[in-house]
Amino acid sequence: MPAKKAAAPTKMTIVEPKGIEKKKKGTQKGEKKESAKKQLAALFQARPKDWTLGVAVPHKRDLTHFVAWPRYVRLARQKRILLNRLKCPPAINMFRHSLDKATAVSLFKLMNKMRPEEDAARRKRRIANAKRLAEVMTPIKEGEKVDLKARRAARQQVLKEIASQRPIALRFGLNTVTHLVTRNKAQLVVIASDVDPIELVLWLPALCRKKKVPFCIVKNKARLGQLVHRKTASVVAFTDVPKDLRADSLSLLKPSSLSSLITYTFFVSGVSLFLALSTMLVRLSASAVSLVLRSRRSKKEVTGLGEKNRKRKKERNEKNELESTFFFSRY
Numbered sequence: 001m002p003a004k005k006a007a008a009p010t011k012m013t014i015v016e017p018k019g020i021e022k023k024k025k026g027t028q029k030g031e032k033k034e035s036a037k038k039q040l041a042a043l044f045q046a047r048p049k050d051w052t053l054g055v056a057v058p059h060k061r062d063l064t065h066f067v068a069w070p071r072y073v074r075l076a077r078q079k080r081i082l083l084n085r086l087k088c089p090p091a092i093n094m095f096r097h098s099l100d101k102a103t104a105v106s107l108f109k110l111m112n113k114m115r116p117e118e119d120a121a122r123r124k125r126r127i128a129n130a131k132r133l134a135e136v137m138t139p140i141k142e143g144e145k146v147d148l149k150a151r152r153a154a155r156q157q158v159l160k161e162i163a164s165q166r167p168i169a170l171r172f173g174l175n176t177v178t179h180l181v182t183r184n185k186a187q188l189v190v191i192a193s194d195v196d197p198i199e200l201v202l203w204l205p206a207l208c209r210k211k212k213v214p215f216c217i218v219k220n221k222a223r224l225g226q227l228v229h230r231k232t233a234s235v236v237a238f239t240d241v242p243k244d245l246r247a248d249s250l251s252l253l254k255p256s257s258l259s260s261l262i263t264y265t266f267f268v269s270g271v272s273l274f275l276a277l278s279t280m281l282v283r284l285s286a287s288a289v290s291l292v293l294r295s296r297r298s299k300k301e302v303t304g305l306g307e308k309n310r311k312r313k314k315e316r317n318e319k320n321e322l323e324s325t326f327f328f329s330r331y
Contacts, residue, residue: 168240172228187240192217
């Protein structure tokens with residue numbers, strides 16, 4: 001078969017924009033302006049792109065809407081939107097106000113020096129203490145006389161030495177810290193702001209205020225977890241501070257260093273105080289109204305009640321006493 005001839009490239013016509021032409025003398029109104037058209041050889045031929053599949057590469061588009069995101073990502077985004085749109089109660093809103101950066105840096109430096117010992121070191125120390133206790137508590141041979149009081153006193157002395165040699169470190173864990181706060185053994189409680197669910201630590205600031213234990217809220221539970229050799233830690237507490245670190249701890253517990261926390265605490269307690277005062281004022285106003293109504297009554301109605309009213313009052317009181325005794329006797 002004879003080969004097909006290649007089609008010659010078509011020339012593109014370029015239409016120049018219409019220029020403003022001067023009116024010629026002697027032209028009539030309503031005549032159309034003539035525009036000069038020039039055909040020029042095109043330097044580049046127009047090649048329109050074909051957007052069908054497999055031809056031209058399409059433009060980049062934002063496809064995040066079509067991505068099947070994991071469940072934890074969707075929940076985190078929904079939670080962020082809800083927290084921004086809904087009104088937040090004061091108890092939850094407190095966890096948005098964490099410690100300022102300068103105070104948090106000094107606090108974490110102090111906590112880093114008081115990290116609890118690792119499992120291997122603790123095991124080694126406990127084995128050494130058990131050996132010391134075993135030397136004192138030697139088994140008694142048959143027929144051998146032993147002073148039991150001296151032996152008991154020696155045992156108590158060794159136990160005291162072991163307890164005094166125990167390193168002072170941070171205490172962690174929600175149950176442990178709660179126990180320390182209720183027993184008034186905690187000196188400072190550090191709470192993480194990103195605990196999820198927040199209900200785990202929502203009640204802890206109120207408990208600390210009731211027991212008059214200073215507390216603060218810091219960012220990132222993972223940072224607290226690193227201090228105690230865990231992935232995360234929701235709460236950390238100080239029970240005691242070594243002598244060489246007491247100056248740093250006293251500077252942290254000053255009101256100036258925790259000013260933002262203290263002002264917010266007083267704000268929350270002030271709301272409850274306002275509610276208590278308002279209820280008290282309502283009660284006082286009710287009692288004042290009753291006094292005014294009594295004063296308007298006649299003297300006979302207020303002071304000298306008739307015999308019938310006295311009998312009715314007495315019968316009512318006896319009936320109430322009988323009902324109360326019957327109620328309590330059932331339980």
